[in-house]
Amino acid sequence: MRLVYQQLLAFLAVIASALLLLGLSFSSMTKEYVYQNTWTSLEKYANSLVEQSVRVSSSNPERVSFDSESLLNSEALLHNQSVHFTVYNRDNTAIFPDNVYISKIPANDWKKLQQGKIVQNVSDRQLKTTSGQTEPAMTDVLKPYFYTDKANRKHLVAVVKVGAFVSNINSNISKINANLTKALLVASFVALLLALFISRYLTLRINRLRKATNQIASGNYQVKLPSKNRDEIDDLANDFNNMARSLQESKEEIQRQEERRREFMADAAHEMRTPLTTINGLLEGLAYDAIPEESKAQSIDLMRNETNRLIRLVNENLDYEKIRNNQINLNKQHFNAIDSLNRLAEQLHQKAVAKHDELTVQGPSDLDVFADYDRFVQIMFNVTQNAIQFTENGQITILAQPGYQETIFKISDTGIGMNKEQLSNIWERFYKADPSRTNTKYGESGLGLAIVHQLVLLHHGKVEVTSKPGHGTTFTIIFPDEPK
Numbered sequence: 001m002r003l004v005y006q007q008l009l010a011f012l013a014v015i016a017s018a019l020l021l022l023g024l025s026f027s028s029m030t031k032e033y034v035y036q037n038t039w040t041s042l043e044k045y046a047n048s049l050v051e052q053s054v055r056v057s058s059s060n061p062e063r064v065s066f067d068s069e070s071l072l073n074s075e076a077l078l079h080n081q082s083v084h085f086t087v088y089n090r091d092n093t094a095i096f097p098d099n100v101y102i103s104k105i106p107a108n109d110w111k112k113l114q115q116g117k118i119v120q121n122v123s124d125r126q127l128k129t130t131s132g133q134t135e136p137a138m139t140d141v142l143k144p145y146f147y148t149d150k151a152n153r154k155h156l157v158a159v160v161k162v163g164a165f166v167s168n169i170n171s172n173i174s175k176i177n178a179n180l181t182k183a184l185l186v187a188s189f190v191a192l193l194l195a196l197f198i199s200r201y202l203t204l205r206i207n208r209l210r211k212a213t214n215q216i217a218s219g220n221y222q223v224k225l226p227s228k229n230r231d232e233i234d235d236l237a238n239d240f241n242n243m244a245r246s247l248q249e250s251k252e253e254i255q256r257q258e259e260r261r262r263e264f265m266a267d268a269a270h271e272m273r274t275p276l277t278t279i280n281g282l283l284e285g286l287a288y289d290a291i292p293e294e295s296k297a298q299s300i301d302l303m304r305n306e307t308n309r310l311i312r313l314v315n316e317n318l319d320y321e322k323i324r325n326n327q328i329n330l331n332k333q334h335f336n337a338i339d340s341l342n343r344l345a346e347q348l349h350q351k352a353v354a355k356h357d358e359l360t361v362q363g364p365s366d367l368d369v370f371a372d373y374d375r376f377v378q379i380m381f382n383v384t385q386n387a388i389q390f391t392e393n394g395q396i397t398i399l400a401q402p403g404y405q406e407t408i409f410k411i412s413d414t415g416i417g418m419n420k421e422q423l424s425n426i427w428e429r430f431y432k433a434d435p436s437r438t439n440t441k442y443g444e445s446g447l448g449l450a451i452v453h454q455l456v457l458l459h460h461g462k463v464e465v466t467s468k469p470g471h472g473t474t475f476t477i478i479f480p481d482e483p484k
Helices: 003-053 068-079 107-114 166-217 232-287 293-324 337-347 349-354 373-389 448-458
Strands: 054-056 064-066 083-089 094-096 119-122 138-148 154-165 332-336 358-362 368-372 395-403 406-413 462-468 472-480
Touching: 003 054, 003 068, 003 083, 003 138, 003 154, 003 166, 068 083, 068 094, 107 119, 107 138, 107 154, 138 166, 154 166, 166 232, 232 293, 293 448, 332 337, 337 349, 337 358, 337 373, 337 395, 349 358, 349 373, 368 373, 368 406, 368 472, 373 395, 373 406, 373 448, 373 472, 448 462
Parallel strands: 358 395
Antiparallel strands: 054 064, 083 094, 083 154, 119 138, 138 154, 332 368, 395 406, 406 472, 462 472
16 A cells, blocks of 8 residues: 555544544533533523412411412413423422322432432433323423521422423434534545645655655765755655765765776886886896996996885885774884984985975974884874975974873975865875876875875874965874873
8 A cells, every 4th residue: 555545544544533532522512511501491490480489478487379370371381492390399299280190209309309409300201291192201400499487497398390301402412413413524524635635745755755766776866855854754855865965975985086096006007117117128238238347236226226116115005005904003102202203304314405405303302102103203204205295495394292191293394385175185095286296206106195194093193284385284293192
């Protein structure tokens, strides 16, 4: 069964149950209201009868008389309204009408009347009229009347029983129920239309989500569902939009990584072809004795440099994969970072001089850092070498300082700097901020900063970069202290 019909049946079941309970409650309340209203009217009739027909002697309450003519007039008047009455004296004897036999009031009801209570009954007995015919069942109100003497004593003088036909009351109730039934039918029809509208509306929203899902399955990740943040379906639409956006970003990232991979393969092939061609040429020269004896040592040294270049290129790729897959173990320890930085500056001094750069280390003489020594040196070496690579006739400063439960290192240069797009991609594998410098002896693969980023993360540290084209770049690297 389709969802629209399931929702429609669910709405109808709820509405039908609510209307049925409401109808039954209202019908019961209406019946109770009609009977109470009838009893109130009958009680008023009883009061009027007593006021018009009962005569009590003020000197002797025992002397009670009834005005027969007034009772007959009242009987004729009330008969036209389908109301009948009986008058009982204080001895529980019917004194009006006097032309039919009327039984006494039951003892239980008489006892209540003597206590001044009003008795209301619904009787199934039929009433015999003066012509010998029978009338339908009636509902009665029995009301006692007392006379209060000078001693403030109450004396029961009469009981008036006033009744109306139950059939008339039920007829009124039936009319009310009929009108109620019509109202419920109209309400049910309106509810059916409303339920159908709501069901179709909800189903349309779900169908829209289903169509969007099919587009995602077909590879269209740019689909977006409208959402007004009103209900759970809108929340689902928001989640769907987030999923589509993530898939689109993943697709773009995959495409970008694939493009980087292709570039890297082309660069790596070029980088490897050049030293391999050089080595192959030198080997052939040595094999055919085409190289002069005085140049053989220089040729061997050149082959060694080219071989080291190939080894370095392969090792960087292997190193990056191990770091990315958490296949290396860090041997963290405390050591003096300033000593390591000074040795690093000595190693890179000749490279800095070759670019006419000034390389300095600033910081306290003794600065403790908690890190893997070899990986710390690798991080600082790659970042500093990167600064030398992109700085000519400038200043490169390595600043080390303690922080709150951390050690902070800043490598600043006055080189060419980077724009926002370059800054957002420098941690990517195979990325080169300046492709024109691909063939330098310091930046063969574009993996140096990617390795730096992964190593800092393994130390649970932070690395940030600020740069401005033409004004240099600053790398800030933070190593947290040993947890206590």
